[in-house]
Each structure stands twice: as structure tokens, then as C-alpha cells.
């Protein structure tokens with residue numbers, strides 16, 4: 438069966454619930470992400486945004502409901518899950534680079550280990566990707582020798598090296614000094630323009646306005662609103678969203 442005018446969504450969450458102990462963190466979430474779509478998830482702290490993102494590639498288990506990725510209902514373990522993990526890139530707030538590997542090695546490792554790509558081919562591709570994120574000149578350095586913004590761009594290149602079907606970004610600029618935020622957002626805007634499917638948890642409203650196809654507002658474990666950025670930012674439908682926006686936009 439097809440949806441969205443004949444295009445099957447890349448990801449579909451159906452009635453997904455998740456508890457941490459007594460805390461109901463995801464409350465009956467229904468959400469689709471279309472191929473090539475940039476979905477920005479915003480909302481107050483503790484609302485479940487990270488958990489939603491992590492549930493999509495099963496870094497978090499879910500209690501019930503269903504997650505369909507690229508036409509397949511995902512199990513909690515096994516080969517299908519390993520395939521998902523290699524097809525869904527993830528960029529975290531903390532860059533998670535291997536400290537004792539060079540920048541180039543960080544980007545080469547995944548394709549060699551997981552995909553069986555030859556070292557030479559992976560290394561050549563790594564340089565192309567480092568070029569793309571504007572960091573090829575630093576290829577032989579180690580992560581600690583780079584700024585936070587540069588390290589995050591390496592993390593994006595590393596995700597791209599796996600030829601992912603989508604990339605999840607969980608607050609990718611939150612740990613950065615303010616002057617480095619834009620360089621990372623510019624790389625992400627470039628990816629969005631190139632058609633990468635992206636789910637982005639962020640407080641960067643400028644990014645949402647420029648790059649998002651859809652904004653999802655999450656609070657208290659629920660999707661409270663979802664709309665185009667234009668509609669959401671000018672005409673939010675709920676008090677919760679309006680209240681949140683008035684706080685962050687005047688911040």
C-alpha cells in the first residue's frame with residue numbers, strides 16, 4: 438500500500454509507547470517521515486524528543502506499537518536491526534569521534550568494518566566527504582586538535598560515509614560555542630538541499646525556518662502539533678506551542 442500520494446514513507450511510527458519506569462515518555466506516537474523530508478522536532482526539555490529520535494533507530498526499545506523502516510517492521514535485534522543501524526546515520530550533541538584515530542580514519546572505519554569496503558576506497562571517499570563538509574585540510578589531525586564545530590562536521594561526514602537512507606540529528610549544535618553553530622547548520626542545510634532525509638531535534642529555529650519541510654512540536658511525550666514551519670511559527674494552534682515559541686523566540 439502506498440501513502441502520501443503514492444510515495445511510501447521511509448519511516449512510520451504507529452501507536453508507539455515508551456516508559457522509563459513510571460514515566461510515560463512516548464505517548465501513543467504516530468508519525469511518518471517521507472523520503473527526502475526534513476522533519477524538525479522541537480519542544481520543551483524532557484518532552485521526549487531525544488527518546489523519539491533514539492527509538493527510530495532502536496537505540497531505545499519501545500513498549501508497544503510499531504516502527505516500520507523502508508517497508509519493514511523492525512525487530513528489536515538481529516540482522517534487520519543491524520541493517521537499520523547501518524542505514525540510519527546518527528549525529529549526537531557530543532560528537533562521539535574516536536579520540537585515537539585521525540579525522541580521516543574516523544570517517545573510513547565504518548564502511549571498512551560494516552560494509553566491507555576496501556581501505557583505499559573508503560579512505561578516498563572519506564576525503565571527498567571531508568571536502569564536502571569543509572574540513573579536508575584537517576584530515577590527518579586528531580579530534581582533540583579540532584574545534585567543536587569542526588568535530589561535529591567530521592561526525593556528519595562519518596554518518597554520510599555509510600550512505601545512509603536518513604540521518605537523525607539529536608541537538609547537533611547544543612554543545613557548540615555560539616560562533617560555531619552556523620558552520621554546522623550550513624552543512625546540514627546543504628544536506629537538506631541535496632535531498633537527504635533528516636530528523637532533527639534542535640532549538641535552532643532559523644534552521645527550522647530555512648530547511649524544514651515540517652515541524653513537530655513535542656511536549657509531555659506527545660506530538661502536540663505538526664505543521665509547515667511557516668504555519669507553525671506564525672500561526673501555532675495550541676497554547677503550549679505558542680507559550681514555548683514566545684519563550685525561545687524572545688530568548
Ligand SMILES: Nc1ncnc2c1ncn2[C@@H]1O[C@H](COP(=O)(O)OP(=O)(O)OP(=O)(O)O)[C@@H](O)[C@H]1O
Pocket residue numbers: 457460462480481482483484485486487488489
Ligand atoms: N535512560 C533513561 N532512563 C530514565 N529516564 C530517562 C532516560 N532517558 C530519558 N529519560 C527521561 O525521559 C524524559 C524524556 O527525555 P528526552 O531526553 O527524550 O527529552 P527531550 O525532549 O529530548 O529533552 P531535552 O531537550 O532536555 O534533551 C525526561 O524526563 C528524561 O529525564
